[in-house]
Amino acid sequence: GDSVTQMEGPVTLSEEAFLTINCTYTATGYPSLFWYVQYPGEGLQLLLKATKADDKGSNKGFEATYRKETTSFHLEKGSVQVSDSAVYFCALTSNQAGTALIFGKGTTLSVSS
Amino acid sequence: DADVTQTPRNRITKTGKRIMLECSQTKGHDRMYWYRQDPGLGLRLIYYSFDVKDINKGEISDGYSVSRQAQAKFSLSLESAIPNQTALYFCATSDTGGSYNEQFFGPGTRLTVL
Numbered sequence: 001g002d003s004v005t006q007m008e009g010p011v012t013l014s015e016e017a018f019l020t021i022n023c024t025y026t027a028t029g030y031p032s033l034f035w036y037v038q039y040p041g042e043g044l045q046l047l048l049k050a051t052k053a054d055d056k057g058s059n060k061g062f063e064a065t066y067r068k069e070t071t072s073f074h075l076e077k078g079s080v081q082v083s084d085s086a087v088y089f090c091a092l093t094s095n096q097a098g099t100a101l102i103f104g105k106g107t108t109l110s111v112s113s
Numbered sequence: 114d115a116d117v118t119q120t121p122r123n124r125i126t127k128t129g130k131r132i133m134l135e136c137s138q139t140k141g142h143d144r145m146y147w148y149r150q151d152p153g154l155g156l157r158l159i160y161y162s163f164d165v166k167d168i169n170k171g172e173i174s175d176g177y178s179v180s181r182q183a184q185a186k187f188s189l190s191l192e193s194a195i196p197n198q199t200a201l202y203f204c205a206t207s208d209t210g211g212s213y214n215e216q217f218f219g220p221g222t223r224l225t226v227l
Contacts, residue, residue: 105155
């Protein structure tokens, strides 16, 4: 079945460091891909999305490119801030579940000043 | 006001009790979902509904039931709660036909079953 695998955390960085969180997927058809972020004590918020191969999603300095050839959607940011500390989830739409989302297990990012 | 609301926000209950978690939305979306979040496991789909007359089981529906009372309301019930149902529960909505299927999440309900 459809699945998402993302790098396990926690990821600990200093402010202004470069961030990469790896995400790969297995899916039938052509899913849309998402990154959601969960700040402490809050629900999930959509961070960025991409709906077809080679699309680049971007928001708040974060970027991710839909790579069909490597079935990947890695999240990157050039210079992280303390306020980026959160849990990040990679997800895809599952044609097997009526377009519900299939999530990775989440990666905790902690940024120190 | 929040577009997707969940009540209660926190609940502690005992094994064997019946519990209902409620979700309401003002986004006018047809599709609604219930997920549970466990540490290290991400979010897993419990049930989803595409309209009032359409209810579907997700990955982990055993031990749960749902009711779609109206387009805006989708309730999750635990008929007889057990400790391994202790988790953070999220409701989400999405628009019909949107190719992105962007989902909007409520703030979550933290449920503890003793």
